[in-house]
Every structure is written in structure tokens, then in C-alpha cells.
Amino acid sequence: MTSVLYDAPGPKAKRRNLILSVVFFVLLALLLWWVWTVLDDKGQLEWSLWKPFTTSDAWTTYLLPGLADTLKAAGLAMVIALPLGAVLGIARLSDHRWVRVPAGAVVEFFRAIPVLLLMLFANEFFARSTDVSSADRPLYAVVTGLVLYNASVLAEVVRAGILALPKGQSEAAQAIGLRKSQTMGSILLPQAVTVMLPAIVSQLVVIVKDTALGGVMLGFTELLNSRGTLAANYANVIPSFIVVAVIFIVLNFILTSFASWLEARLRRSKRSTGAVLGADDVDDLNAGEVGGTLGTGAEK
Amino acid sequence: MFDFLSNYDDPSLLGAFWVTVQLTVFSAVGSLIWGTLLAAMRVSPVPLMRGFGTAYVNIVRNIPLTVIIVFTSLGLADIFGVTMGAPDNFETKYFRLAVLGLVAYTAAFVCEAIRSGINTVPVGQAEAARALGLSFSQVLRLVVLPQAFRSVIGPLANVLIALTKNTTVAATIGVAEAALLMKEMIENEAQTLLIGAVFAFGFVVLTLPTGLFLNWLSKRLAVKR
Amino acid sequence: MKLRKVTAASAAVFALALTATACGGGDSGDSGSSSGGGDKIKIGIKYDQPGLGLKEPDGSFSGFDVDVATYVAKELGYEPNQIEWVETKSADRENALSRGDVKLIAATYSITDERKEKVDFAGPYLLAHQDLLVAADSDISEATDLNDKKLCSVTGSTSAQNVKEDFAPDAQLSQRGGYSECLSALQNGQVDALTTDDSILAGYAAQDQYKGKFKLAGLKLSNENYGVGVKKGDTETVNKVNDALEKMVSDGSWQKAVEENFGPANYKNEPAPKIGQIVQ
Numbered sequence: 056m057t058s059v060l061y062d063a064p065g066p067k068a069k070r071r072n073l074i075l076s077v078v079f080f081v082l083l084a085l086l087l088w089w090v091w092t093v094l095d096d097k098g099q100l101e102w103s104l105w106k107p108f109t110t111s112d113a114w115t116t117y118l119l120p121g122l123a124d125t126l127k128a129a130g131l132a133m134v135i136a137l138p139l140g141a142v143l144g145i146a147r148l149s150d151h152r153w154v155r156v157p158a159g160a161v162v163e164f165f166r167a168i169p170v171l172l173l174m175l176f177a178n179e180f181f182a183r184s185t186d187v188s189s190a191d192r193p194l195y196a197v198v199t200g201l202v203l204y205n206a207s208v209l210a211e212v213v214r215a216g217i218l219a220l221p222k223g224q225s226e227a228a229q230a231i232g233l234r235k236s237q238t239m240g241s242i243l244l245p246q247a248v249t250v251m252l253p254a255i256v257s258q259l260v261v262i263v264k265d266t267a268l269g270g271v272m273l274g275f276t277e278l279l280n281s282r283g284t285l286a287a288n289y290a291n292v293i294p295s296f297i298v299v300a301v302i303f304i305v306l307n308f309i310l311t312s313f314a315s316w317l318e319a320r321l322r323r324s325k326r327s328t329g330a331v332l333g334a335d336d337v338d339d340l341n342a343g344e345v346g347g348t349l350g351t352g353a354e355k
Numbered sequence: 356m357f358d359f360l361s362n363y364d365d366p367s368l369l370g371a372f373w374v375t376v377q378l379t380v381f382s383a384v385g386s387l388i389w390g391t392l393l394a395a396m397r398v399s400p401v402p403l404m405r406g407f408g409t410a411y412v413n414i415v416r417n418i419p420l421t422v423i424i425v426f427t428s429l430g431l432a433d434i435f436g437v438t439m440g441a442p443d444n445f446e447t448k449y450f451r452l453a454v455l456g457l458v459a460y461t462a463a464f465v466c467e468a469i470r471s472g473i474n475t476v477p478v479g480q481a482e483a484a485r486a487l488g489l490s491f492s493q494v495l496r497l498v499v500l501p502q503a504f505r506s507v508i509g510p511l512a513n514v515l516i517a518l519t520k521n522t523t524v525a526a527t528i529g530v531a532e533a534a535l536l537m538k539e540m541i542e543n544e545a546q547t548l549l550i551g552a553v554f555a556f557g558f559v560v561l562t563l564p565t566g567l568f569l570n571w572l573s574k575r576l577a578v579k580r
Numbered sequence: 581m582k583l584r585k586v587t588a589a590s591a592a593v594f595a596l597a598l599t600a601t602a603c604g605g606g607d608s609g610d611s612g613s614s615s616g617g618g619d620k621i622k623i624g625i626k627y628d629q630p631g632l633g634l635k636e637p638d639g640s641f642s643g644f645d646v647d648v649a650t651y652v653a654k655e656l657g658y659e660p661n662q663i664e665w666v667e668t669k670s671a672d673r674e675n676a677l678s679r680g681d682v683k684l685i686a687a688t689y690s691i692t693d694e695r696k697e698k699v700d701f702a703g704p705y706l707l708a709h710q711d712l713l714v715a716a717d718s719d720i721s722e723a724t725d726l727n728d729k730k731l732c733s734v735t736g737s738t739s740a741q742n743v744k745e746d747f748a749p750d751a752q753l754s755q756r757g758g759y760s761e762c763l764s765a766l767q768n769g770q771v772d773a774l775t776t777d778d779s780i781l782a783g784y785a786a787q788d789q790y791k792g793k794f795k796l797a798g799l800k801l802s803n804e805n806y807g808v809g810v811k812k813g814d815t816e817t818v819n820k821v822n823d824a825l826e827k828m829v830s831d832g833s834w835q836k837a838v839e840e841n842f843g844p845a846n847y848k849n850e851p852a853p854k855i856g857q858i859v860q
Binding site for chain 1: 398401402403404414416417419421422425429430434473478481482485490494495548551555559563
Binding site for chain 3: 097103107110112113115116117179182183189190192271272273274276283284286287288289290291292293
């Protein structure tokens with residue numbers, strides 16, 4: 056791989072890079088070896104602590120129902136937050152002040168409050184104003200909290216995506232006589248969503264992780280909450296955390312891989328209709344917004 | 356209605372939010388440094404460092420922060436005996452561990468923001484720097500990063516706002532910040548909603564001005580091209 | 581063209597999600613409203629406290645709170661299979677009762693004045709004390725030698741606040757997300773003692789994995805009167821639960837439940853408390 060940041064390595068640079076690689080590798084290996092021995096010393100590698108994860112009870116009673124709740128909440132939150140975020144993002148770009156200002160206020164407000172508290176308030180709202188049964192309420196509250204927060208963040212992503220499009224796009228649309236809604240719906244939004252896909256996906260990862268907040272106060276039996284019950288039974292705190300961390304990593308890896316595949320597909324089809332942004336522009340934008348919007352992925 | 360607030364003086368409401376601010380500031384500085392290093396690794400000529408940077412970001416970003424923070428206490432402190440220079444002062448020890456966890460997590464996001472900032476610097480800049488005979492680290496330090504930072508103030512502001520709210524997770528290892536005081540109040544007072552509202556307001560006060568200020572700053576400092 | 585497909589698809593998914601949730605709401609709405617009807621009773625417990633309220637690997641529930649609740653429910657006319665257990669986190673207990681999510685709560689629920697403003701209590705059914713769990717070979721036996729010790733408790737809990745404010749303000753206190761995390765720290769020698777209600781500690785010390793490793797110090801640092809939480813103003817239920825608790829003590833089931841759940845680990849239970857008598 057060549058980069059604009061450094062010259063193609065000559066013989067001397069190659070040697071230096073090799074030495075650096077080896078040193079780095081040795082340091083990393085030493086660190087891992089140390090971690091392993093200390094864990095062993097402290098008895099954390101004892102089979103009795105890990106054995107529960109090979110029994111079906113541990114999975115069917117704790118982990119799988121927890122995973123199911125995590126997926127249910129995350130899935131619902133994504134499906135609702137995505138369109139809502141798009142609507143809010145477009146509303147912030149409206150020509151009408153009375154649309155633009157309230158949408159902006161909503162976005163700024165819900166981005167500023169920790170998600171955990173949003174869930175808490177949502178839970179109370181459902182209890183007082185609706186007849187959602189108490190068994191379903193935690194799910195409703197968790198989804199509502201996630202939707203309010205993430206739709207606000209997604210709104211910003213969509214807005215940034217639309218603003219990043221070349222002006223010529225909307226001008227051309229107007230020139231051929233499209234209405235404002237048509238310009239937005241058939242010209243700007245599709246391109247913005249494609250461009251912003253990496254940022255949107257990162258936000259979806261945040262949704263998956265934030266479901267874990269539902270177990271803190273509302274007793275929503277998601278994965279991290281079920282882990283507590285499991286560890287209370289088997290007395291294996293550290294292994295249980297490691298297992299749950301791995302599950303989350305795998306889950307989010309699947310999500311991001313799916314998204315890259317989708318992105319590659321969309322890009323390919325774009326090419327036929329003539330890409331608006333050069334490949335470099337797109338990369339700049341994507342990466343930029345990935346960092347930005349990802350960061351807003353609050354744990355709480 | 357808010358009488359109960361006066362029952363708490365160690366820490367008081369303001370004191371607890373002050374700890375939140377401290378956590379935010381220390382973690383922000385730490386993650387800016389570590390995140391920049393990670394970004395440098397991800398664009399460096401050494402393949403193994405690139406690999407490490409990529410793996411680090413992809414793993415850390417995908418784990419819930421709660422798990423990472425708990426690991427600093429259960430793993431680092433209990434198993435590996437990391438005391439952060441304060442073996443006998445739990446307050447300092449867990450505060451520092453929390454900062455460490457927040458830095459480890461937030462740096463992954465800072466890294467991605469900066470990397471994208473590097474992408475916005477025109478190719479000609481780096482090429483010109485190389486033509487002058489600057490080495491990789493010089494190109495990065497003197498030419499690319501200063502420009503990159505200016506273009507990612509917006510994204511970094513978002514990271515900072517998220518970090519402010521994320522400090523609440525430090526309560527899980529007993530750092531006496533806002534979320535922990537909230538838990539204590541809820542335990543004692545039996546009026547969850549009112550207490551929640553008070554703390555929600557506190558976070559709005561902290562995050563809204565930060566966001567507005569940094570937005571303004573990013574517009575001011577933007578590299579006009 | 582492309583877009584139309586995408587929008588159509590997302591609209592379909594959105595609609596699907598809405599109907600799915602709507603259906604879910606409808607179904608369980610029915611079962612929720614029938615809880616007062618008499619065929620099911622919802623009782624709030626903890627899911628993660630061995631000896632008090634624990635969800636077992638086979639999906640059943642065990643512990644002293646569970647036994648008490650089962651007995652009380654039986655007296656109220658509900659067989660064990662008619663009980664629907666609900667996890668009530670500490671922060672959500674008052675609200676769960678006032679909203680009617682659960683009929684009763686037996687979840688290490690100490691009777692306090694603040695809580696009595698929000699909910700009514702039957703009982704108390706157990707008098708617990710804040711105590712220390714220490715390594716089996718530890719020499720801590722007095723409350724006075726706590727100030728130079730390292731303690732662990734659960735974040736924001738009453739026990740943690742007591743340590744800070746009352747009996748050991750100078751002790752190093754590590755607050756953690758759960759008792760299991762504290763036990764891990766105790767096992768690894770990072771703290772000298774884990775402190776909370778002796779009933780909770782006894783439950784952990786009695787677990788197979790920890791048997792023989794820890795003991796209770798036997799300090800009575802506070803009085804915790806565990807009561808059964810009932811919705812504010814529901815005096816009828818309070819009275820019925822009180823009668824059931826009295827009967828449980830008098831027919832010996834109470835003592836049996838204590839011994840079964842808190843067995844080993846140097847736990848000396850207090851005699852069954854008198855109904856309505858709160859030890860300050």
C-alpha cells in the first residue's frame with residue numbers, strides 16, 4: 056500500500072520498517088504473554104469458571120434471552136430512528152423558519168441529555184399515559200430513549216450529507232422543474248444517504264451498545280443485565296464479562312460487515328448513473344463524519 | 356420540592372458535577388493524545404502498526420463502555436495490580452482508572468475523526484512536504500496534522516459532548532461524580548423522576564454551551580479552500 | 581427508480597415494525613389487566629442475589645425473599661405456578677408498586693421513612709444488619725478497626741453511604757456495580773472486606789464456589805427491617821400479608837427458610853421480627 060504521506064520505501068526504509076515491525080511485534084507478544092500468565096496466576100483461567108459457558112443452561116436461561124432482548128430493542132430502535140432522523144434532518148434544512156427552528160431545538164435538546172435518563176422518563180410516560188403492559192414497558196421505554204437520541208444524531212448526519220452535495224445537484228433539479236419535495240426526495244436524500252452510510256452504520260453500532268443501558272434502572276433483561284444474573288449464579292464475574300464483550304464485538308462486526316457490503320453495492324450502482332462525488336471526496340466525507348457522529352455515541 | 360438537595364453536602368450536587376467536569380477534561384486531553392497516536396499508526400508506513408491501529412479501533416468501538424470501565428477495575432486493578440500510583444487512596448485510584456478507561460474508549464473515536472481530517476488535507480500539501488525532503492513524522496507533525504485538526508473541530512466537539520455524558524459510566528466503579536450522587540439520591544429519597552430531571556438539566560447545562568462554542572470555533576478556524 | 585424501491589422497502593419495514601409493536605402491546609395488555617382478576621399475581625424480587633432472590637440456571641427462582649413471597653402468595657390464594665416473578669431493580673421499586681406493575685415486592689426492601697411516604701409496608705419479615713464479609717482467616721472483629729481498612733460495596737447503596745458518613749469515614753471505600761464484583765476484589769486481596777446486609781453476605785458465602793473462603797465478621801452496624809412493599813393505601817393487602825407472615829413464623833416455615841437459604845458462613849439470624857415492630 057502506498058500513501059501520499061510517505062515515499063515508497065527504498066532498501067534502507069524497508070529495513071527500518073522491518074525492524075520497527077519486529078520490535079512492535081515482540082512488545083505486543085510480551086504484553087499478551089504477561090496478561091496470560093497473570094490471569095493464570097490469579098486462577099481466572101480455571102476451567103470451573105469457564106465451564107458454565109459450555110452448558111446449555113447458561114445460554115438458554117441467561118445469555119440467549121438477553122441477546123434476544125438486545126436484538127429486539129436495537130432492531131426496533133433502528134427501524135424507527137432511521138426515517139425519523141431523515142425527517143428531522145430535512146426539517147432542519149427547510150426554507151420555513153417555523154419548521155427549521157423547532158426541528159433544531161428538538162435535535163439539540165435530545166442530544167444533550169444522557170440516554171439513560173431519556174429511558175427513565177419514557178418509562179414513566181408509558182406508565183402514566185398509555186396502557187402498555189408492565190411486561191412490555193421496559194422494551195418500549197428503551198426503544199423510545201434510543202430513538203429520541205439516535206434520531207437526533209442521525210438527523211445531523213443526514214443534514215451534513217445533504218449540505219456536502221455539490222450545489223449543482225439542486226440547481227439542476229430546479230432547472231428541470233422539480234418541486235422542492237421532489238428535489239429532496241429523488242435527488243438529494245438518496246445521494247446523501249449513500250455518502251453518509253458509514254456514519255449511519257456507526258450510529259447503528261451505538262444503538263446496539265446502548266441497549267445495555269436498559270438494564271441499569273428499568274430491569275430490561277438485555278445481555279449485560281442477564282450477565283449479572285449469570286455471574287451471581289456461577290461466581291465467574293471476569294469470564295462472564297469477557298464472554299459478553301466478545302458477543303457484542305461479533306454482533307457489531309456482523310452489522311458493520313453487512314453495511315460495507317451494502318455500501319459496495321450502492322457505490323457500484325451509483326457508478327452507472329454517474330457518481331456525483333469523486334471517490335476521494337466520498338472517502339473524505341465518510342471518514343470525517345464517521346469520527347464525528349460516532350463520537351456522539353453516548354454510552355449514557 | 357427540591358428540599359432534599361440540601362441533605363447532600365459530601366459531595367454536594369455542584370461538587371459531583373465538578374468531578375464530572377474533571378473526568379471530562381482529563382479524559383479529553385488523554386484521548387486526544389492517544390487518539391492522535393492511533394491515527395498516526397493507522398497511516399504509518401509500518402504495516403504491523405497499521406494493523407494494530409485498525410484492530411484497536413474496531414474492537415474498542417464495538418464494546419459497550421460499561422464493560423471497558425468495569426474491566427479497568429476488575430481486570431487492571433484487581434488482577435494485574437495496576438494502582439495508578441495510588442494503592443492506598445481509592446478515590447484517586449478509581450478516578451484515574453476511570454480516566455484510563457474513558458481515554459481507551461474515546462481515543463478510538465478521536466482516531467477516526469483525525470484520520471478523516473487527514474483525508475481532507477489536499478494531496479498537494481503532503482506531496483510538497485515530501486518534495487522538501489521531510490520524513491513521515493515531519494510531514495505528519497508539521498504539515499498534515501495542524502491542518503487536519505482545524506477541519507475536524509466539529510466532529511471532535513461531538514466526541515467531547517458524548518464524552519461528557521459518558522463520564523456517568525464511571526459511577527459503576529464508584530467514582531463520586533454526578534451519576535453516582537443521582538443513584539444515592541434515588542436510593543434514599545424514593546422520587547426517581549424529580550431527581551432524574553435535576554440531573555438531566557445539569558447535563559444540558561454542561562453540554563449545550565460546549566457544543567455551541569465549539570461549533571462557532573470550528574466555523575472560525577475552518578481552512579477556507 | 582432506485583430510490584422509490586428503497587423508500588418503499590423502508591416504509592414497509594417501518595409499517596411492519598409499528599404493527600409488530602402494536603400487536604405486542606395488545607396481547608400483553610390483556611394479560612396485564614387481568615393480574616387483578618385473581619389467576620396470576622406479580623411479585624417483584626431481585627434476580628441476582630444468592631440466598632435472597634436468584635434466577636437459577638434452570639429458570640426457577642430461589643432464596644429467602646422468594647420463599648417468603650411464595651408463602652404469602654399461597655395465603656393470599658395463589659399457587660406457586662400462579663406467581664409471575666418480576667425483576668425489580670432498587671431504583672424502580674417504589675414506581676413499580678405505584679404504577680401497579682407488581683402487587684408485592686420482596687426484594688431486600690428495607691422499611692424507611694422516606695419510602696413509607698411512597699409505599700406501604702407489610703412486615704417486617706427479617707431483621708438484617710449491615711455487616712462485613714471477610715476472608716476466612718481475617719482478624720477484623722470490631723467496628724473500630726475499620727478506619728484503616730479497604731472496604732467494598734455497591735454503588736450508591738445505603739451500606740456504602742453508611743460507611744462514608746457514619747462508622748468509618750476514613751476507610752477506603754471501593755464502590756462497584758454489583759456484589760459479585762466486590763467478591764472478586766475481596767478474593768484478589770484488593771479490599772479487606774465487603775460490606776452490606778448480613779443476609780445478602782450470607783447468601784454469597786453459602787455459594788459452592790465461595791464456601792469456606794469467607795466468613796461474616798458478625799458486626800451489627802445497622803438495622804435493616806425487610807418489609808413486603810405494597811401499593812400506598814392498599815391496607816387490605818397489607819393486613820393479609822401481615823397475617824400470612826405471622827402464620828409463616830408460627831408454623832415453623834420461616835425458621836426453615838432461614839436455615840435453608842443462609843445456612844453456613846457464621847450467620848446467626850435474629851429471631852423473627854414482630855409485625856409492625858421496626859427496630860431503629
